Amino acid sequence: MNDIVSKIQAAELYGAPFxxxxxxxxxxxxxxxxxxxxxxxxxxxxxDAASTPIVSFAPPSSDKPGTKYCLxxxxxxxxxxxxxxxxxxxxxxxxxxxxxxxxxxxxxxxPLMPYAGPRPPPKMGLHRYTFLLYRNTVASGVKPLADQxxxxxxxxxxxxxxxxxxxxxxxxxxxxxxxxFLAQNDEQ
Numbered sequence: 001m002n003d004i005v006s007k008i009q010a011a012e013l014y015g016a017p018f019x020x021x022x023x024x025x026x027x028x029x030x031x032x033x034x035x036x037x038x039x040x041x042x043x044x045x046x047x048d049a050a051s052t053p054i055v056s057f058a059p060p061s062s063d064k065p066g067t068k069y070c071l072x073x074x075x076x077x078x079x080x081x082x083x084x085x086x087x088x089x090x091x092x093x094x095x096x097x098x099x100x101x102x103x104x105x106x107x108x109x110x111p112l113m114p115y116a117g118p119r120p121p122p123k124m125g126l127h128r129y130t131f132l133l134y135r136n137t138v139a140s141g142v143k144p145l146a147d148q149x150x151x152x153x154x155x156x157x158x159x160x161x162x163x164x165x166x167x168x169x170x171x172x173x174x175x176x177x178x179x180x181f182l183a184q185n186d187e188q
């Protein structure tokens with residue numbers, strides 16, 4: 001896991017608001033799009049990441065069978081990395097993830113926010129589309145949308161400047177893995 005921590009640090013995703021300063025991932029998360037898997041800073045065209053990725057991970061050995069997980073995706077670089085005044089932008093919240101015995105990840109829970117693929121603006125450089133995997137520490141899982149205090153809806157303006165750390169705290173989520181890919185608009 002030290003190699004992953006080094007990559008996270010190099011991408012400037014280590015420490016607040018992404019991770020506690022002493023955090024170490026307890027598993028790896030893989031994201032696979034129709035063009036193939038991406039991981040730890042792979043660059044991908046926005047169109048190639050437009051559809052919901054297939055998510056896979058091995059539960060940490062300390063987790064009991066049936067443990068549920070929540071995946072959150074944000075873009076911390078809006079409108080660009082040097083001046084992220086609209087960041088982070090929420091791109092996906094999928095709760096109720098469970099790892100089956102065969103290793104596949106499944107859920108019977110509708111996403112709190114459906115996946116919204118990358119749409120970086122023209123001439124704004126690379127964006128880090130970040131996927132944070134959390135362990136649900138509350139048996140009931142993430143609160144329904146109507147009960148959330150950190151956001152009200154999924155329209156673009158409602159997704160800007162989202163405090164995902166407060167969301168994690170409010171919902172009893174513990175970060176166990178982080179992954180990201182890079183994407184930029186074709187017009188640079």
